[in-house]
Amino acid sequence: MKAPPFQYVKPQSLAEVFELLGEHGDDAQILAGGQSLMPTLHLRLSSPTVLIDINGLDELAGISIDDGQVTIGALTRLAEVLKSDIVNAHLATLSRAMPHVAHVAIRNRGTFGGSIAYADPAAELPACMLALDATLIVQSGQAKREIAASEFFLGLYETARTPGELLIGARIPIDPPNRVNSFLELSRRHGDFAVVGLAATANAVGDRLEDVRLAFFGCEDRAKLAGRAALAVSGKRADAPTIDAAIDALTEDLDPVANLLGNSATKRHLAAVLTRRALGELARGVGEATHA
Amino acid sequence: MHDRQEIALTVNGEAVNRTIGVRQHLVDFLRGELGLLGSHLGCEHGVCGACSVRVNGRVVRGCLMLAVQADGADVLTIEGLSETGEIADLQEAFVAGNALQCGFCTPGMLLTSAELLAGGQPLTRAEIREYLSGNYCRCTGYQAIIDAVETVLAQRVGG
Numbered sequence: 001m002k003a004p005p006f007q008y009v010k011p012q013s014l015a016e017v018f019e020l021l022g023e024h025g026d027d028a029q030i031l032a033g034g035q036s037l038m039p040t041l042h043l044r045l046s047s048p049t050v051l052i053d054i055n056g057l058d059e060l061a062g063i064s065i066d067d068g069q070v071t072i073g074a075l076t077r078l079a080e081v082l083k084s085d086i087v088n089a090h091l092a093t094l095s096r097a098m099p100h101v102a103h104v105a106i107r108n109r110g111t112f113g114g115s116i117a118y119a120d121p122a123a124e125l126p127a128c129m130l131a132l133d134a135t136l137i138v139q140s141g142q143a144k145r146e147i148a149a150s151e152f153f154l155g156l157y158e159t160a161r162t163p164g165e166l167l168i169g170a171r172i173p174i175d176p177p178n179r180v181n182s183f184l185e186l187s188r189r190h191g192d193f194a195v196v197g198l199a200a201t202a203n204a205v206g207d208r209l210e211d212v213r214l215a216f217f218g219c220e221d222r223a224k225l226a227g228r229a230a231l232a233v234s235g236k237r238a239d240a241p242t243i244d245a246a247i248d249a250l251t252e253d254l255d256p257v258a259n260l261l262g263n264s265a266t267k268r269h270l271a272a273v274l275t276r277r278a279l280g281e282l283a284r285g286v287g288e289a290t291h292a
Numbered sequence: 293m294h295d296r297q298e299i300a301l302t303v304n305g306e307a308v309n310r311t312i313g314v315r316q317h318l319v320d321f322l323r324g325e326l327g328l329l330g331s332h333l334g335c336e337h338g339v340c341g342a343c344s345v346r347v348n349g350r351v352v353r354g355c356l357m358l359a360v361q362a363d364g365a366d367v368l369t370i371e372g373l374s375e376t377g378e379i380a381d382l383q384e385a386f387v388a389g390n391a392l393q394c395g396f397c398t399p400g401m402l403l404t405s406a407e408l409l410a411g412g413q414p415l416t417r418a419e420i421r422e423y424l425s426g427n428y429c430r431c432t433g434y435q436a437i438i439d440a441v442e443t444v445l446a447q448r449v450g451g
Contacts, residue, residue, distance in 0.1 A: 001336070008314035008360055009293040031358075038317070038356040039337035050293065051314075053361060079350070103426020104404060105341065108350040109357065190425040 003041035010053040014060075014166070017052060018141045021164050024050045030166065031055070032075060033110035035102065036118045060113070060168055063087065073169045074113020078102065081112050090174040093131055093199050096183035097124045103191040116152075117167040119159050119222060121257075122193035124185065126153050126223035130215035131181075131199035134172040138165040146171075156221040178204045180285030182278035186218075186270055188261065194218035195261040196270040200278040204289040207237050209282055214275065219256040219267055226253035229275060238283035246279060247272045299363040303328070304372025314360045319343045321359035322369055330370035330399045334428070341427035344400035345369050351407045370399035379406050381447060385440040393431035400427045405441045414449050417442060 011017045021028055029048035031037055032055070040046040054060065060075035063084045070086055081087055082098040101124050102110060115125040116136065129136065129149035136147045138161050145165070152160050161167055175181075185197035196218045202209040212230040217223045228249040236242045256267035298311045303326060310325055317336075322328045322345070334340035336355045343354035346368040373379060379402055385391070392398045401424065408415070408423045415423070420441050421434075429437060 002320075003315040003317070005295060005315055007293045007295055008297065008358070034358070034361075035338060035353070035356050038358075041315075042317075042337050042355070055361065099422070103341070104407060104423060105344055105351045105353050105426055106338065106356070109347075109352045190422050 001042055001044055003038075004044055004047045006041075006048055007050045008053065009050060010056050012056055014057060014139070015141075017054060017057070017166055018139075018164070020050065020052050021140070021166070024052075026163050028052055028163075030117075032114040032117075033077070033106075034114075035106045035110035036114065036120065054166070065090065065174070068174055070172045070174055071169055072112050072172070074111060074117070074167050076112045078107035078110045078112060078115070079104070082107060091132060091172055092175055092179065093181040093183055093201055094128050094172070096181070097128050097185075097199060100124050100183075100185045100187070100191065100194075100197075106191075113167045113169065116170065117159060117161060119153050119157050120193065121156060121220060121222050122195075122197070122218040122261075123223070124194070124197060124199070124217065127197060127199040127215040127217040128183075129170060129172075130223055130225050131201045131213045132172050133213065134170045136167060137169050137171065138162075139168045140165040144168075150225060153222040153224075158222075176203055178289055180204050180209070180282045180289065182281040182285075184274045184278055186274070193261075196256075196267050196274060198271070198274040198278050200282060202233075202282050204286040207286060208235055209233050209238055209286060210235060212282075214278070216254060216271055218261070219254050219271055221257060224254070226250055226275075228253050233279060238279045238286070243276055243279045243283075247275055250275055297360050297363075299360055301362050301364060302366045304368060304375070312359050314358065316359045317355050318345065318347075318357045318359045318362055318367070319354035321362075322354065322367070325359075328369050328371055332396055332399060334396065339428070340397070341400040341404065342397050344403040344427070346373065346403060346406075351403050370402060373403065373406060379409075382406065382409065382440065382444045385444050386437075389436050389440045389443065391433060391436040391440040393433050397427060397429045397431075401429070401437055405444075408441065409445060409448060412449055415445060420445070 027049035031051045031053045060073045062073045088095045134149045182200040186195045199215045202212040212234045214226040229246040232246040232249040256264045332342040334342035338356045345354040
């Protein structure tokens with residue numbers, strides 16, 4: 001099929017974007033990399049009146065590090081995130097996730113902010129933002145708003161960003177020296193959306209795990225932190241009984257939604273499998289940190 | 293703000309000016325307006341990779357980019373890439389190794405492999421597979437395709 005009719009505009013400044021968003025509200029759609037929007041247009045799942053193409057706004061692209069935080073601009077291409085020295089040196093979880101994000105041709109065009117703002121429940125980046133305790137920055141006119149990742153993803157393709165706001169980037173705390181992490185994804189084809197995936201971070205304190213964050217994707221209507229499972233291992237050594245307890249607790253955290261890739265029971269089982277593997281990996285990370 | 297717009301771009305080294313509907317995607321433009329039929333439309337929603345073209349030096353899904361977004365861009369299709377001779381060795385390896393059957397996926401496979409080869413890095417067979425994972429071959433001739441890319445990569449960078 002072909003896209004339904006729409007008007008196209010390519011603003012040269014952020015001010016112009018906000019003017020257009022103010023004028024057209026819900027009828028306008030932001031076009032960044034277009035790697036999710038274009039398919040929905042071709043399939044006529046979406047019919048915006050106006051497409052606002054932000055690809056001319058170079059100020060929204062780039063990766064920088066300052067004061068213990070990495071800032072990634074919304075228009076940074078996924079390919080740039082994948083090969084970023086800053087990301088690879090300071091954000092191990094994201095670095096491990098990037099090769100799973102789509103395929104080369106899509107990473108060349110798709111954007112970091114687009115993937116987060118679109119909030120596909122089976123996408124890697126929203127889960128990474130949760131696992132890394134990132135702050136997402138949205139702007140409307142002159143006003144900027146900072147939203148914790150844990151409060152950003154509200155539901156299926158739904159975020160805390162209002163129609164007048166533009167996601168301009170994310171600020172992510174760099175890995176502390178005692179960070180241990182895991183990133184695991186089950187998918188039908190490498191680079192496809194996840195059947196189930198898990199981004200896990202923790203800090204090694206002695207032989208114990210602290211600040212455990214287990215962010216699942218491909219399970220519910222959004223990427224989700226499994227709070228009870230994380231609590232079950234926090235402050236403990238990730239030994240076999242503790243891991244079993246976390247997996248028991250997971251049943252209270254997750255109520256997977258069936259889709260073409262698996263029914264609820266299958267996804268629940270796979271989430272448990274990934275949790276076991278990830279916590280095992282975190283435990284090995286603690287061992288290495290202790291003996292380093 | 294318009295539903296038609298004039299664009300000026302370079303396609304396979306030649307300057308092109310057209311007025312187009314803004315909802316037309318790049319591959320419909322290349323095929324319909326310019327008669328460049330080497331870029332194929334399979335799924336038309338970014339899954340199959342048959343529509344791959346090079347835009348400003350990088351391989352992209354031609355169906356997931358509007359033609360109007362290519363205004364000012366340098367676009368290279370399989371026709372143009374073949375003419376440059378950049379992938380002559382790869383094309384030879386595809387023929388020698390029978391790495392195409394119906395040929396529908398071949399332009400996309402070549403465009404994507406060209407970017408892999410341009411990286412100049414030795415890669416394992418698994419890494420080549422991952423790199424090409426976004427391109428479907430419905431004849432399922434994957435082994436021969438990976439073989440061909442592996443052969444050329446070894447010739448170019450040693451492997």
